[in-house]
Amino acid sequence: MKNETLFLLVLLGLFVAAFSVQAGDEDGEMAEVEEMAETDEAAEVDYMAEADAFFMSLPENNLLLMEMQDLIDAVDAGDESIVIVDVRPAAGYDSGHIPASINVPFPELIPNMDMVPEDKTIAVVCTFDTNSAFAVAAMRIFGDRDAWVVVGGIPAWLDAGRELVPTEGM
Incomplete structure (x- = not known):
């Protein structure tokens, strides 16, 4: 709630x-x-x-919430119709992120909307769900993207026993 x-x-x-x-x-x-x-x-x-x-x-869309287990199942199945967008600042992303995710920090999202695919389901993660919610709203209203808040974000990924990977060269 x-x-x-x-x-x-x-x-x-x-x-x-x-x-x-x-x-x-x-x-x-x-x-x-x-x-x-x-x-x-x-x-x-x-x-x-x-x-x-x-x-x-x-x-009608469950407040645009995607359960972490649904994301994990899609990743494990190799579902290429889903793209994970991490909206944390670059330093947080570089220190560790979900494998194959892309980083578009929330404050830079609108001018960099072209980095977010138009033809995929967008699973938005952050440390805080409120930040993900802002990003989802921006993507849907200003970018016409099929974006969803992954409940629990990065902490939920870790709680599920998954690992983060650092950006190469870090």
Whole structure:
């Protein structure tokens, strides 16, 4: 229950942030946003609609949570339809990460979204599930990725008796 509450709070914060970007400020930015919305250039992506769809999908998708055992089973089976994305800072990733995972630190996720495959299921891990939840929300809303929070992240991987590998050259 604690993870679900934290996840929902994180998502609420992201929704508020997306709304504030859409709404603009008192200095006339709102008029500028409305004017741009009338042009074809502004019709690229409606992030409010994306955020709304994201939130509406949560109940039917188990809050976008993936159990660690499901990830372990996929890794053991050699399932190539899943990519593990570790959103910890580079130093944490370099000191030890899940084999075959890729590192896209959360603060660098949006500008590096192209590092996250579009055609795979994305299993997001971190030390804290709240960070994974932020990353999943960003990937789904701003990157249209099929991303899932792996419950327990890196600590759960270790608790399952699995090992982390350091980045070569460390």
